[in-house]
Amino acid sequence: MPQTRFPVYFIPHGGGPWPFMEFPKDSAGKGPWDELGAFLRGLDGEIGRRPKAVLVVSGHWEKEPVPTLSTAPKPPMLFDYYNFPPHTYELSYPAMNSLELAARARQLLSDAGIASAEDPARGFDHGVFIPFMLIYPDADVPITMISLKNTLDVESHVAIGEALAPLRDEDVLIIASGMTYHNMPKFRKADAEHVAEAVRFDDWLADVIADPDPKARADRLATWQDNPDALACHVPDHDHLVPLFVAAGAAGGDQGARIFTTDFLGKPYSAYRFG
Numbered sequence: 001m002p003q004t005r006f007p008v009y010f011i012p013h014g015g016g017p018w019p020f021m022e023f024p025k026d027s028a029g030k031g032p033w034d035e036l037g038a039f040l041r042g043l044d045g046e047i048g049r050r051p052k053a054v055l056v057v058s059g060h061w062e063k064e065p066v067p068t069l070s071t072a073p074k075p076p077m078l079f080d081y082y083n084f085p086p087h088t089y090e091l092s093y094p095a096m097n098s099l100e101l102a103a104r105a106r107q108l109l110s111d112a113g114i115a116s117a118e119d120p121a122r123g124f125d126h127g128v129f130i131p132f133m134l135i136y137p138d139a140d141v142p143i144t145m146i147s148l149k150n151t152l153d154v155e156s157h158v159a160i161g162e163a164l165a166p167l168r169d170e171d172v173l174i175i176a177s178g179m180t181y182h183n184m185p186k187f188r189k190a191d192a193e194h195v196a197e198a199v200r201f202d203d204w205l206a207d208v209i210a211d212p213d214p215k216a217r218a219d220r221l222a223t224w225q226d227n228p229d230a231l232a233c234h235v236p237d238h239d240h241l242v243p244l245f246v247a248a249g250a251a252g253g254d255q256g257a258r259i260f261t262t263d264f265l266g267k268p269y270s271a272y273r274f275g
Helices: 034-041 043-047 099-111 126-135 154-169 192-209 214-221 242-251
Strands: 008-012 053-058 068-070 117-119 143-146 172-178 256-264 267-274
Touching: 008 242, 034 043, 034 126, 034 256, 053 099, 053 126, 053 242, 068 099, 099 143, 099 154, 126 143, 126 172, 154 172, 154 214, 154 242, 172 242, 192 214, 192 242, 192 256, 192 267, 214 242, 242 256, 242 267
Parallel strands: 008 172, 053 143, 053 172, 068 117
Antiparallel strands: 008 267, 068 143, 256 267
């Protein structure tokens, strides 16, 4: 029996090495990242079956001039967070890469007229290893990474996603990892006015992603910076939002839905599924 097409996901990866740290509990005994942890641990079951490999678009690989595929057979760890406890720099996620998937992704990009490159040394950044240590804790699914373009624009990243969409019918799961909210200077501050900005932007984004017309969805995403609350939610840049553009492109005609949302000090961040 032929396999069904995989959905496409945009997931939040949270702040730094959060699953491996202790945080204060609220009056109900809940930590600030508990709901995200439960969501990520449940994603394997939500998907329903294992892919032969995962292609991950991380907001932490954002400085390449063209989309770049990781080609290290067993990617090392890339601890791209700072000033955290020493034990968080000893984490290990020994998943293998899929060189077959990297080559196939480059071919699809080439077929679409999109230049690409490869990096034989790139390691798992925390936009990859942190969520996948919860999603696939046994590191038993191959993971191939693809970078963003340093332009961080909507149109070219939607086009990258569109080019990669055939992978969904080839037993590959496409996951975009970022954050719908990423204002680090205000992340840990309870500011009522800013919370209202963040709530409005998250709701606007959910409405755009749910647009059933893929062209209209892409056109509306292309105006995201015109939203009066958008730039307040992505400071100093919007690299954590760009993976969502790739996911929207890979979705094709599949409608998106917000499948998870929670908040950090009132500021919401969300996950999406297409298909």
